[in-house]
Amino acid sequence: MSRLYRGYVLDERTIAMIEWAEKKAGFRFRISQGSYNEGGVAASAGTHDGGGAVDFSVRLLLPNKRKRMLNALKDAGFAAWFRKERKGVWTQHIHAIAIGCIDLAPLAKKQVKDYDNMLDGLAGRRVDLSYRPNPKVKFSLIKNQPMVRK
Numbered sequence: 589m590s591r592l593y594r595g596y597v598l599d600e601r602t603i604a605m606i607e608w609a610e611k612k613a614g615f616r617f618r619i620s621q622g623s624y625n626e627g628g629v630a631a632s633a634g635t636h637d638g639g640g641a642v643d644f645s646v647r648l649l650l651p652n653k654r655k656r657m658l659n660a661l662k663d664a665g666f667a668a669w670f671r672k673e674r675k676g677v678w679t680q681h682i683h684a685i686a687i688g689c690i691d692l693a694p695l696a697k698k699q700v701k702d703y704d705n706m707l708d709g710l711a712g713r714r715v716d717l718s719y720r721p722n723p724k725v726k727f728s729l730i731k732n733q734p735m736v737r738k
């Protein structure tokens with residue numbers, strides 16, 4: 589089930605994950621794109637067409653705080669990356685995909701694989717050596733917390 593949350597369409601599990609990550613990071617995040625947004629943002633290349641996809645604006649955050657936020661999202665069970673500004677394409681943001689969401693768009697599913705393979709999830713398939721939780725986690729809505737996954 590999806591609903592409007594802070595002005596964006598998101599499913600319940602993704603909302604619970606955001607709130608868990610906010611608690612861990614210690615501050616409230618600023619959403620800039622939700623899910624089920626087919627045709628909404630061309631630069632997202634279809635990753636936001638299904639469920640479990642969310643972008644956050646981070647342009648007002650200092651690098652340390654941004655990193656704390658990114659790592660908290662990963663600890664919650666998101667495949668997440670900081671995207672630097674690309675002029676004419678996007679402003680800086682964090683792109684996050686809820687791992688294990690049953691409603692992911694095909695490209696979002698591929699990004700989860702990329703995340704597990706230490707890649708950046710973009711077409712150029714660059715290496716991304718930033719933090720990953722170990723062991724891997726995925727969020728349980730029933731337990732309202734991240735659990736170990738394969």
Ligand SMILES: [Zn+2]
Nearest residue numbers: 632642643683
């Ligand atoms: Zn995105």
